[in-house]
Amino acid sequence: AQSVAQPEDQVNVAEGNPLTVKCTYSVSGNPYLFWYVQYPNRGLQFLLKYITGDNLVKGSYGFEAEFNKSQTSFHLKKPSALVSDSALYFCAVRDYRDSNYQLIWGAGTKLIIKP
Amino acid sequence: DTGVSQNPRHKITKRGQNVTFRCDPISEHNRLYWYRQTLGQGPEFLTYFQNEAQLEKSRLLSDRFSAERPKGSFSTLEIQRTEQGDSAMYLCASSLAGTGEPWETQYFGPGTRLLVL
Numbered sequence: 001a002q003s004v005a006q007p008e009d010q011v012n013v014a015e016g017n018p019l020t021v022k023c024t025y026s027v028s029g030n031p032y033l034f035w036y037v038q039y040p041n042r043g044l045q046f047l048l049k050y051i052t053g054d055n056l057v058k059g060s061y062g063f064e065a066e067f068n069k070s071q072t073s074f075h076l077k078k079p080s081a082l083v084s085d086s087a088l089y090f091c092a093v094r095d096y097r098d099s100n101y102q103l104i105w106g107a108g109t110k111l112i113i114k115p
Numbered sequence: 116d117t118g119v120s121q122n123p124r125h126k127i128t129k130r131g132q133n134v135t136f137r138c139d140p141i142s143e144h145n146r147l148y149w150y151r152q153t154l155g156q157g158p159e160f161l162t163y164f165q166n167e168a169q170l171e172k173s174r175l176l177s178d179r180f181s182a183e184r185p186k187g188s189f190s191t192l193e194i195q196r197t198e199q200g201d202s203a204m205y206l207c208a209s210s211l212a213g214t215g216e217p218w219e220t221q222y223f224g225p226g227t228r229l230l231v232l
Contacts, residue, residue: 043225102171108156
């Protein structure tokens with residue numbers, strides 16, 4: 001069965017420091033991987049996705065994510081955190097062999113950037 | 116604004132009442148998804164449309180839930196005989212993809228928050 005794990009409920013980072021939000025996945029085939037961000041009382045906003053090719057994916061707002069097939073991970077990173085990055089971050093996966101089109105979602109990681 | 120819109124943004128109802136939510140996707144998006152999200156959890160898939168055809172429905176979805184997309188544009192989600200456990204944020208997303216393209220990006224609306232008293 002497909003699954004996504006975000007092992008940290010909350011990540012605290014000081015402004016200006018690099019940040020990492022972790023995501024690991026389990027699929028039977030090759031994965032399509034996504035990161036979304038959710039601000040309070042708002043819908044989910046797409047950040048980036050991995051389909052194939054380069055393992056380092058660059059996305060919106062200076063975020064990037066590294067796909068690691070051997071570790072089945074897709075961690076979200078940013079070199080220098082901003083207070084405005086504070087939000088809820090979700091990782092999602094879809095198996096390319098899956099005949100349906102469901103995204104399987106992690107439970108989310110709350111990112112808090114302190115000034 | 117050309118994003119996904121949802122109405123109403125908030126709905127308070129009494130147990131046993133019926134409620135209906137509307138989603139207007141991004142123009143020309145052929146796929147439309149409904150999700151439910153509870154506090155502290157990721158979105159839970161409910162159902163999916165390709166144009167006007169409802170192609171998939173979650174096994175977890177009660178018979179009290181029904182969704183339509185009559186002309187392949189806007190969609191409605193109706194919950195009949197609401198229960199307190201239905202209290203959640205209901206999210207709609209749309210995407211544009213060709214046949215056999217499961218990697219498309221889904222764009223989400225702001226959600227409808229339902230509270231069942």
